[in-house]
Amino acid sequence: MKLQLALDRLSKGECLKISKETQNYIDWIEIGTGVIKEYGMSIVREMKEKFPDKVLVADMKTCDAGKHEAIQAFEAGADITTVMAFSADRTIKDTLEVSRDYGARVMIDLLGISTQQRINELINLGVDLVSLHYGKDMQQDGSIHLNLFDLIRSDEKLDVTVAGGINLDTLPAIIRENPSVVIVGSAITKANNPAAIARKMKGFI
Numbered sequence: 500m501k502l503q504l505a506l507d508r509l510s511k512g513e514c515l516k517i518s519k520e521t522q523n524y525i526d527w528i529e530i531g532t533g534v535i536k537e538y539g540m541s542i543v544r545e546m547k548e549k550f551p552d553k554v555l556v557a558d559m560k561t562c563d564a565g566k567h568e569a570i571q572a573f574e575a576g577a578d579i580t581t582v583m584a585f586s587a588d589r590t591i592k593d594t595l596e597v598s599r600d601y602g603a604r605v606m607i608d609l610l611g612i613s614t615q616q617r618i619n620e621l622i623n624l625g626v627d628l629v630s631l632h633y634g635k636d637m638q639q640d641g642s643i644h645l646n647l648f649d650l651i652r653s654d655e656k657l658d659v660t661v662a663g664g665i666n667l668d669t670l671p672a673i674i675r676e677n678p679s680v681v682i683v684g685s686a687i688t689k690a691n692n693p694a695a696i697a698r699k700m701k702g703f704i
């Protein structure tokens with residue numbers, strides 16, 4: 500099980516500083532959607548140069564123009580780009596095709612998806628990496644619930660990641676669900692001592 504650091508609502512300087520401080524405890528680094536909107540693909544390029552050994556996730560949250568946006572992410576050095584699960588099948592197929600050309604991967608963000616039918620369709624399209632996601636705005640009305648995992652049947656050959664306000668209190672229950680990757684943003688990035696929290700989380704994992 501891997502720990503992914505999500506860098507959201509941060510300046511470039513903060514992204515670099517927190518990644519450096521926590522690099523011994525994290526496996527994957529995600530450049531958040533808002534950070535990409537602020538700095539463009541240059542921050543993905545810079546983060547890959549600074550942290551070449553980390554799996555770099557560009558949280559593009561693509562929902563259309565899949566081929567173009569996947570090329571943007573992979574050309575900048577991302578190992579993984581994200582695509583929304585509700586996108587047209589054509590968008591999912593195009594991004595998967597581009598990812599194969601680059602030897603990279605696509606993570607499908609399941610935000611808003613509540614049916615097993617869409618999961619089956621995604622698998623049939625060739626998807627092998629998904630993100631169970633309890634959204635930032637939803638977190639204002641409650642915290643992540645384990646029933647998110649009900650969407651995934653144990654016999655499915657999917658790498659499952661999980662995100663959404665995960666903190667030291669909720670982490671143990673999440674780990675028991677055995678996801679491939681636990682994605683943590685604000686619990687680390689907004690902490691007084693990000694490295695201490697990341698170290699504790701990696702210890703649990």
Ligand SMILES: O=C(CO)[C@H](O)[C@H](O)COP(=O)(O)O
Pocket residue numbers: 505506507529531558633634635662663664665682683684685686
């Ligand atoms: O994709 C995201 C928001 O859309 C975040 O990266 C994800 O939710 C993790 O951050 P946090 O732990 O702060 O919720």
